[in-house]
Amino acid sequence: MTTPDPTGSSPTGSSPTATGVIICDHGSRRAQSNASLEEVARLFATRFPEAAIVEPAHMELAMPDIAAAYAACVRRGATKIVILPFFLARGKHWTRDIPSLTAQAAVAHPGTTYQIAEPLGIDELILDLLKKRLDADDQPVLASGEDDPRLADVEPSQRRIQCNTCPFSLDTGTGEVRIKPGSGVVAGGTVY
Numbered sequence: 001m002t003t004p005d006p007t008g009s010s011p012t013g014s015s016p017t018a019t020g021v022i023i024c025d026h027g028s029r030r031a032q033s034n035a036s037l038e039e040v041a042r043l044f045a046t047r048f049p050e051a052a053i054v055e056p057a058h059m060e061l062a063m064p065d066i067a068a069a070y071a072a073c074v075r076r077g078a079t080k081i082v083i084l085p086f087f088l089a090r091g092k093h094w095t096r097d098i099p100s101l102t103a104q105a106a107v108a109h110p111g112t113t114y115q116i117a118e119p120l121g122i123d124e125l126i127l128d129l130l131k132k133r134l135d136a137d138d139q140p141v142l143a144s145g146e147d148d149p150r151l152a153d154v155e156p157s158q159r160r161i162q163c164n165t166c167p168f169s170l171d172t173g174t175g176e177v178r179i180k181p182g183s184g185v186v187a188g189g190t191v192y
Helices: 033-048 064-075 092-107 123-133
Strands: 018-024 053-058 082-085 114-117 168-169 175-180
Touching: 018 033, 018 064, 033 053, 053 064, 064 082, 064 092, 082 092, 092 114
Parallel strands: 018 053, 018 082, 082 114
Antiparallel strands: 168 175
16 A cells, blocks of 8 residues: 555644554455455556555454554555545444444554544445345356355364354354354353
8 A cells, every 4th residue: 555645634734644544354264355455456556646655454354454554544644544445334342342442542542533433234225235246247146955065174073153262153044143152252241
C-alpha cells in the first residue's frame, strides 16, 4: 500500500490530520484466506487513492494483527485511524473484541485517535453481491451424496459440522446455543 498520505483538516481546523485505514477480518489458519484480505486492502487503496494509508489486520490467528496495523499506519504518518471491519454483523467481535484490541493498540501511540466503523451489514451493495454470486456459474453443481472437490484434501475425521475454534456449540436437535466447557467464556459469573 504505497501511495501518498492524505491530509485534511483536524476537527478544530487548526492542523492537517492524516487518516489511516485498517481493514480488519477475523483471521484464519489458512494463509490463502489471510492473503485475500491483503488483496482487499491493496485494491481498496488503489480504488480510493484519497485513502492513501491502508493496512490489513487480522483480529486473531494471523499477522498482522490490529496492533501491528495500527503501528504501521502511525509510521506512515496517520494520526487518526479508522478500522473498517470486514464482518457482516454486529457480533461480539465488533462489540467487544475489535474495540478492546484497538484500544490496547492506541495506548502505544499517544496523540492518535481512532474510530471503528460499522460492519458491512445489510446494504443494497451486499444484496447486489449476493445476486452476483447467485448468477455466477463458476462453482461445481453437486448431486446429493457426491463428493465436494473442496474437501478432497480434508480427512473425513477433520470435517466439521461446526467451527472447532468457536467457544459455543449448537444443539442441532433443539437449536440451543451452549457455551463449550473449557472455553474460558465468562457468562453470568460462571467461567466455562
